[in-house]
Amino acid sequence: MSSPVRLFASYHLWSLVAPASGQQRLHCQMRRGFIKARQDEPKVKALLKGKVTASQRIGLLAQKGVYEFHHNRNLLNSVDGVEKVARLLKLGNLADEIQQRVRQILQKYQNAPLLLNKRIMLLTRGDEGFPKPIVIEREDYRFRLYAAMDCVLNESENTLHIIDFKTGKSFFDRRQALVYLLAARYLYPRYQAIASFYNLEMGKKSHVITVSNSQLSLVEYHLGYIAEKHQKDLQKYRQNQKSFARIFPPNPGNHCRFCPFHSICDFSVYQDE
Ligand code: SF4
Structure with a gap:
């Protein structure tokens, strides 16, 4: 029996290991x-616990709102649909700024629902927790890939479209789309996949991202490298905690x-x- 796969990779880890272009x-x-090596120290734990910012909360609520609109289609057509979704999201308990921005997002979405009349294969609420990992095993690397997709549409008989929702000023990082496209290769092997971002607050779409199979293989190889580098860094830290600043x-x-x-x-x- 082969040993369990210890190494892991995700878009989040990639973004922690290397900057997006222009963000160096x-x-x-x-x-x-702090996030990956010292997360169990009480002070770090406390900071991580309280680190959900207003922007992140708005992003999560916006996604839940889209989910609710499509979970119960009547809400999309109803004059008080936004109010009803706001109640489902328990917006009334939240700070005014959050309530206001989420209501605007919901209104905007009801006016122009991106997913209306689309064939939705997957639409998540955003609070499902860690997705099931995809185990990738090749001769040169083995790792578990985590990719939590917001939405997958069936565009045609053999094409699916992965959409990632954004809010606020969060920028579109192409690497996130690449991770989804790689995950789709394993989760939906029958399909060609394309990916894009959609900012629910601005109503702005990114261009569609597609990559060839050989480019996707390079992405996979690179994620294997990231998973291994990160694991080595963690090991070095466990062996010598005084070297924290040298390792990270x-x-x-x-x-x-x-x-x-x-x-x-x-x-x-x-x-x-
Ligand atoms: S130097 Fe310290 S405070 Fe500044 S970004 Fe890095 S971890 Fe955060």
Whole structure:
């Protein structure tokens, strides 16, 4: 019997290991260290627990809202559909700013529902937790791939379209689409997959992302490398915790202000007033 696959990769890990293009200045390896190597320390744990920002909460509620609209189609056509979805989301218990922005998103979606009359193969609420991993085993690498898709549409007999919902100013990172396309190769092998992003708040679509099979194989190989590099970094840290800053080098700057760990990070240039 082969040994269990220890290494893992996901878009989140990829984004922690390497910056998106143009984001190098803001990227800090030490954040990965806090999130992935020191997450069980009480102080780090507390910061991670409280790190759900208003923007993240809005993103989650917006996705749940889309789910509710399509779970009960009457809501899309009903004059008080937005109000009903707002009640299902328990918006009334939340801060005014969050309520207001989510209501605007729901209204916008009801006015122009992206998924109306589409063949929906998968639509998640966004709070389902970790997806089931896809085990990838090749001669050179083995890892578990985690890819939580928001929505999958059946575009034609042999094409499916993966859509990732965004809100606020979050930018479209092509790497996220590449991870979904790779996952689709295993989850829906009968189909050709394409992917895109849709910002629910701005009503803005990205261009459609497609890649060849050989490009997808390179993505897979790269994720195998990331999974292994990350595992090695964790091992080094367990062997010598004093080397934290060497294994996960800091990159201080103005962005420390928005880093959840600035209060416990020795390198932060920002301190709470
Ligand atoms: S506070 Fe700054 S240096 Fe420290 S982990 Fe966060 S971004 Fe990196």
